[in-house]
Amino acid sequence: MRVRDLPLSAALVDHFESRGIEELYPPQAAAVEAGVTEGERLVAAVPTASGKTLIAELAMLTADGPGLYIVPLRALAREKYETFSELPGVSVGISTGDFDEAGEDLGENDVVVATSEKVDSAIRNGADWIADLACVVVDEVHLVGSEGRGPTLEVTLATLQRRAPGVCIVALSATVANPEEIADWLDAELIQSTWRPVDLRTGVYAEGSATFDDGTELAPTIAGDPEDATDAADALVSGAVDDGGQALAFVRSRREAETLAERLAGSGLGSAPDVASEIRDLDGSETGRRLADCVADGVAFHHAGLRSTHRIAVERAFRDRTLRVICATPTLAAGVNVPARRVVVRDQRRYTGSGMEWLPTLEVHQMCGRAGRPHLDPYGEAVLVGDASTRDELWERYVDADPERVESQLADPNALRTHVLSVVASEFAASREGILDVLDATFYAHGTPTRELGSVVDTAVADLVEMGMIAEGASLSATDLGDRVSKQYVTPETGARIVAGLRTAAGMDAPTALTALEIVCDTPDMQDTYLGNRERADMYDFARRHADEFTTGMNETADFEGWLTAVKTARVLHGWVEGASAADLVERFRIGPGDLESRIERAAWLLGAADAIAGAVEADADLPFRDLRARL
Numbered sequence: 001m002r003v004r005d006l007p008l009s010a011a012l013v014d015h016f017e018s019r020g021i022e023e024l025y026p027p028q029a030a031a032v033e034a035g036v037t038e039g040e041r042l043v044a045a046v047p048t049a050s051g052k053t054l055i056a057e058l059a060m061l062t063a064d065g066p067g068l069y070i071v072p073l074r075a076l077a078r079e080k081y082e083t084f085s086e087l088p089g090v091s092v093g094i095s096t097g098d099f100d101e102a103g104e105d106l107g108e109n110d111v112v113v114a115t116s117e118k119v120d121s122a123i124r125n126g127a128d129w130i131a132d133l134a135c136v137v138v139d140e141v142h143l144v145g146s147e148g149r150g151p152t153l154e155v156t157l158a159t160l161q162r163r164a165p166g167v168c169i170v171a172l173s174a175t176v177a178n179p180e181e182i183a184d185w186l187d188a189e190l191i192q193s194t195w196r197p198v199d200l201r202t203g204v205y206a207e208g209s210a211t212f213d214d215g216t217e218l219a220p221t222i223a224g225d226p227e228d229a230t231d232a233a234d235a236l237v238s239g240a241v242d243d244g245g246q247a248l249a250f251v252r253s254r255r256e257a258e259t260l261a262e263r264l265a266g267s268g269l270g271s272a273p274d275v276a277s278e279i280r281d282l283d284g285s286e287t288g289r290r291l292a293d294c295v296a297d298g299v300a301f302h303h304a305g306l307r308s309t310h311r312i313a314v315e316r317a318f319r320d321r322t323l324r325v326i327c328a329t330p331t332l333a334a335g336v337n338v339p340a341r342r343v344v345v346r347d348q349r350r351y352t353g354s355g356m357e358w359l360p361t362l363e364v365h366q367m368c369g370r371a372g373r374p375h376l377d378p379y380g381e382a383v384l385v386g387d388a389s390t391r392d393e394l395w396e397r398y399v400d401a402d403p404e405r406v407e408s409q410l411a412d413p414n415a416l417r418t419h420v421l422s423v424v425a426s427e428f429a430a431s432r433e434g435i436l437d438v439l440d441a442t443f444y445a446h447g448t449p450t451r452e453l454g455s456v457v458d459t460a461v462a463d464l465v466e467m468g469m470i471a472e473g474a475s476l477s478a479t480d481l482g483d484r485v486s487k488q489y490v491t492p493e494t495g496a497r498i499v500a501g502l503r504t505a506a507g508m509d510a511p512t513a514l515t516a517l518e519i520v521c522d523t524p525d526m527q528d529t530y531l532g533n534r535e536r537a538d539m540y541d542f543a544r545r546h547a548d549e550f551t552t553g554m555n556e557t558a559d560f561e562g563w564l565t566a567v568k569t570a571r572v573l574h575g576w577v578e579g580a581s582a583a584d585l586v587e588r589f590r591i592g593p594g595d596l597e598s599r600i601e602r603a604a605w606l607l608g609a610a611d612a613i614a615g616a617v618e619a620d621a622d623l624p625f626r627d628l629r630a631r632l
Helices: 010-018 026-033 052-061 074-085 104-108 116-124 128-132 141-145 150-163 179-185 229-242 254-265 273-282 286-295 308-319 361-368 391-399 413-425 432-439 450-466 480-487 492-506 513-521 533-545 560-577 582-589 593-614 625-631
Strands: 042-045 067-071 092-095 111-115 135-138 168-173 189-192 200-206 209-212 247-250 299-302 325-328 342-345 349-351 356-358 380-385
Touching (some): 042 179, 052 135, 067 116, 074 092, 074 308, 116 128, 116 150, 128 150, 141 150, 141 168, 141 179, 150 413, 229 247, 229 342, 254 299, 273 286, 273 308, 308 593, 361 380, 413 432, 413 480, 492 513, 513 593, 513 625, 560 593, 582 593
Parallel strands (some): 135 168, 247 342, 299 325
Antiparallel strands (some): 200 209
16 A cells, blocks of 8 residues: 555655655554544554554544644653654644643644643643544553553543544554453554564573574674673674664663663774764763763763753664664663664663562563664664573563553552542532543443442542542532642642641741742652662751751651652752752762753642642741742
8 A cells, every 4th residue: 555545635645755655564554444544543553663653643634633642751742743743734732841731822733742641631721622632642552551651641531532522542552462452442443463664583692692583593792701791782782783783772770871881882883973062062960971971982871860952862863873872771662763773681670669570571572672773774683681590581571472461550549539539620520420430431440340440439539538629518529729739730649748738837937948848849749869878867967957947757757768858859959949050969969960850840840739739728838839939
């Protein structure tokens, strides 16, 4: 099937053909045959690089009205925005910012790219443009099974169908064990395929050689110890570059990513002085300098501790083939388009807080799926680095095994309270039965008996009544506090913590800026900040000296380590508003530039939420939330 055979304008046909897209890949052709250009619902469960983006574009370009493209990550939103903006005659908007805005100007676009959280927030805040949507594309829909963003994604899809009745939904997924259940939930046709435009062979390295699933073998030239995982990863990466390809190396931690990159940078694998100069100009942090030094030699590291501008520069340079190697933590595998000739997964376990655990099969498959760039690589290779003791288990766990089933996470009490409050505050429901009716369209309800769903909803409503966020009477309604908590897009637990902090601060002699920062930093919605052993004593001493400024006593918290981490975050942010430089804070508190960037952004959001919540609470705390937000 040719692009010219599709119901597209001549300008769009010319656009796709100018990019080498003339014949459709088999999964794309199957999607067209299933009615993706005719408004039919569709779930496409196909491998990475098999043409899911074109399927999405065909759905939105042929829809009878605006399209929405939902992504799980900001980085992916940026990438898709850039891709769609190149479509001739198509206006594109992007929304990943403030959670307390409806973003009404987005309705002026043909296509909107947004994270699921931003779409959920727009619905809560009554955005009119939601009702006008004709097509919704959900990228990485299998993430309904993730603990963090999964519940938001499935509730968003459920409420979208209420706000935009008859909307066409096209869901894109990696290969998972139960795609038919996702398709059945969305009342959509399932397109399932293992076809890839570039052949991929996956294997396990041990004792000096790698054996692949196609029966072939590879014996890299190893300068060091063949039994050492890092020596093996070094040889596998270098070999791919020597053969004219690019390589991605996945390791368990930020420190490991930087260490491996610095090692490879001294191997003569390439050079990228212009990109290095660009990175040096972005900031003066030690992390940025080390990254630039590696990039100058054609190698980069990539992790969440980098500033977003660092990551953008690295990703773009790799796609342009200016960089030959990226050493990354697994987060890079989650959707961003950075394919390579060879993927090396050196570490298959990571520390989860209680011990080392194996990575999920789906996560490793997504890493491996980055191997093989269409039109540039004759093949793709993925190598799991093991040894004699782990070879068989790696093969069984990741090469032969199918990925895990996707299971809803909406039953988590915190998630359910959040979304029950949203349903009531948005006036989608005013009774227990009404809430059940809304949630009946979720993936959780699709596989859960009505009696069980009713029980967990009753518990959530009772919790929210006790928190003072829902009022019971002839009907259910959100209180002023509940309405503000929902529209500010914080969880009920965060709202309750802010209320408790406000009431405690009202009885303090002289609450300060540090008081306000401690309140918002000690909430579930604030990201944790790493607290190292070497700084614990210093942070304890700081907390003791400033005890009169905190709303939580050092002997009153059930989670002292968690609270001390919140104190560290508050201390970092206090330093920022008092004029400390980013470079100084990064070095002094042993955090990454990206950590500082994300904490500032998140604190600004939470300070705004706290200011709004304060208006619904009888507590004369007089805390400088608004001033701090402006100074951040």
